[in-house]
Amino acid sequence: HDWSGWTNDGDEHVRTCDNCSDEDRQSHDFEEGLCTACGEPEVELTLASAGTYYLVTGLGHSDGAEVVPSEYNGIRVSVINSRAFSGETRLQNIYLPASIQTIGEGAFSRCAGLKTVTFEGNSRLTLIYAAAFSSCTALEEIAFGDYVEEIRSTAFENCTSLKKVTFGNAVTVIGFRA
Numbered sequence: 001h002d003w004s005g006w007t008n009d010g011d012e013h014v015r016t017c018d019n020c021s022d023e024d025r026q027s028h029d030f031e032e033g034l035c036t037a038c039g040e041p042e043v044e045l046t047l048a049s050a051g052t053y054y055l056v057t058g059l060g061h062s063d064g065a066e067v068v069p070s071e072y073n074g075i076r077v078s079v080i081n082s083r084a085f086s087g088e089t090r091l092q093n094i095y096l097p098a099s100i101q102t103i104g105e106g107a108f109s110r111c112a113g114l115k116t117v118t119f120e121g122n123s124r125l126t127l128i129y130a131a132a133f134s135s136c137t138a139l140e141e142i143a144f145g146d147y148v149e150e151i152r153s154t155a156f157e158n159c160t161s162l163k164k165v166t167f168g169n170a171v172t173v174i175g176f177r178a
Helices: none
Strands: 012-016 023-027 043-047 054-059 065-067 075-080 093-096 116-119 141-143 164-166
Touching (some): 116 141
Antiparallel strands (some): 043 054
């Protein structure tokens, strides 16, 4: 075979033999949130307009567990954008690095299969916007770092399985129906 270069069809790597047109396919293999073969992020990232940080805007390749990278192309990932994962029923577990400072409005809303959210031990998360985890009906427990200052209204509304929320002493605002 005389293989062409790898392309990414969104789910797998694909290359074609230039001689016989046979296809070779390989799955993405993620390490620390990036594919080891093509460098594609496990979650879709877009560069914020200021150009100083990335924000996560949606779910890319998924097996039900996601790791958000702490940096991409040498730039830190610090925001989970509004509605980034909203309605993603296949999302079951997510790991958020210490670099995340803000979780946007409705970022994880209606993620009915979301069971665990794990924050890196030295998390710098300070702000959880309205409805960030609303209607995450499988979520039972969540523990934030010591830097969370504000949890806005309806952040955990309709989380019918939620039994425990743990946060440090920095909280100064807990919004209505949070």
